[in-house]
Structures are given as structure tokens and as C-alpha cells.
Amino acid sequence: MKRCIVPAVIFLLVAAACQQPAERSATSAAEDSSLIDVDTVPSVVVDSVTTVKADTITYDESMLVGKWLQPVPGVEKEMQGFQLKKNGGITSINTYSLVYSKWKLMHDTLLLWSRTEGAKQKDSSLTIDTILIRALTDSSLILFPIKAAEGYTEEYRKVKKK
Template sequence: MVRFNLLCLSLLIMTVACNPVHKEPVEEVRHDSSLVNTADSSNAGITDSIAAVADTLHVDAAKLIGKWMQPVAGVEKEMQGFQLRKNGTARSINMYTLVYEKWQLAHDTLLLWNHSEGVKDTSGMVDTIIIKALSDTSLVLFPVKAAEGYTEKYRKSIK
């Protein structure tokens, strides 16, 4: 009797193992997006922030030579700024942790190399600044990392 039960069990296992399970085929649904209406954004009025814009200001490098000063925020009696020299060197004025080293003009863009002193991280960097306006006595700058519309105004120091 035990042999008969083992034989039946073996046959049952073989039948189940040899009988493949039939799966229903999965129906793929493909969507044709060419028939979907899309809004025309060609005249959306949004300016591409990556697009190159032609220089709108011709900057005379000779006008940049000198000391440019502005009031210290919160302490209007104190002045701070930078000096640009003919030989391409630059220095900070009354900015004790920020030390300017050199400068370069590329079209309407002022590049100022600097590093920090007296702080934990003394790594060097280059400030990239767009010159918005320049006269014999005033300089208006827009740092490229600043919020849109932000400007820094400097006056040329005769001292």
C-alpha cells in the first residue's frame, strides 16, 4: 500500500511538473502621441536664459583704472571698494577678508580674481561681473550670481 501511495504521488508530481502553465498573453497598448494637441510655444514670450545676447555696452578699459568705492551696507559713513591698476592687478579697499589679486576685461564683463583671508576656507575664485554703466565718475555692476535686477553702484575716488 505504501508503494502504491508513493507511485501515485510520484505520478501526480510528474504530471504537474510536465504540464506547462498557460498564461494569457498580455496585450500591449501603444499610444500614438502624434495625435495629441500641443500648445504652440513659439511666441510664448519667455526668453531663453542660455541664449547669447549681443554686448550692449562698449567698455573703455582705461576708464576702469582707479579706485571704485561704495558705502558699507549698514554703516553708510564707511566706504569699501576695489582698485584696478593698469598692469592688471587689483586690490580690495576696506574689505579685510576678501583680497583681490588681478582683473581682466572681456567686452562688457569684468573678471576679478580673489581669495579670502582670515577664514577657514581660503580657496580662490573669480568674480564675473557685467558692467551695466560706466562713466568717468560712476560704475554700475551686475554680479552674474546675483538676483535679476540687483546692481552694485560705485563712485570713482580721487584720493
């Protein structure tokens, strides 16, 4: 009996596998719920991603030339900063261990090349600080160092020539 059942089951499986799939009738396609309320009016699909224009702010290099100072943290009577000179020259003011070598303006980004000097300094390699200019007027400079925490800014005041 078992010998007859096993070949019969195998025959049924082979026969079922060899059958041609039944053609879908036109009425069965209409039963698909995704096709019932299709809008036949052509429409234009607008991309849902908002495109933000690249930052195109460009500052005038001549506005940056001069002495820029800020209070020394903890010693508000003392001032520190830098003097930006024409043709990329720069000098640190009241930051004796920080020695600047040059500066460059690229649109709204200020690049400062510097190295730290000190008696116990292990590495005095050249560092390039990348700083975004948030605001620039004749008397004020607000900077955001890209390595700083969100919302942190440094504010400098320009020293008027006497």
C-alpha cells in the same frame, strides 16, 4: 455548425487582407477640406523667431583704472571698494578679509580674481567673480554680479585724484 463558421471567418479575413486598395479618384481628393481654399500665389515665409544681436558693448579699460568706492551696508559713513590698476593689478579697500589678485575686462564683463582670508576660514581657494558692467562713466560704475538676483546692482563712485 461551429466547425463551418470558423473556417469561413478565417477565409473572409484572408480574402479581405489580400484585396488591392481601391484607387482614389480625382473627385475624392477635391473633397479634402484642407485642399479647397489653397492659395496658389507663391509667398515668402519669414521666420517668426526674432534674432537678437549679440551684445557688442565694449568698454575702455583705461576708464576703469582708479579707486571705486561704495558705502558699507549699515555703516553709510564708511566706504569700501577696490582700486583697479594698470596691467591687471587690483587692491581691496576696507575689505580686509577679501584679497584680490588680478582683474580683467572682456567687452562688458569684469572678471575679479580673489580669495577670502580669515582665522576661521576653512577654504581660501581662488574665486573668479564674473560681473557685468551695466553703466560706466568718468565718475560712476554700476555692476551686476551674474550670481546675484534679477535687478540687483552695485553702484560705485570713482575717487578723483588730488
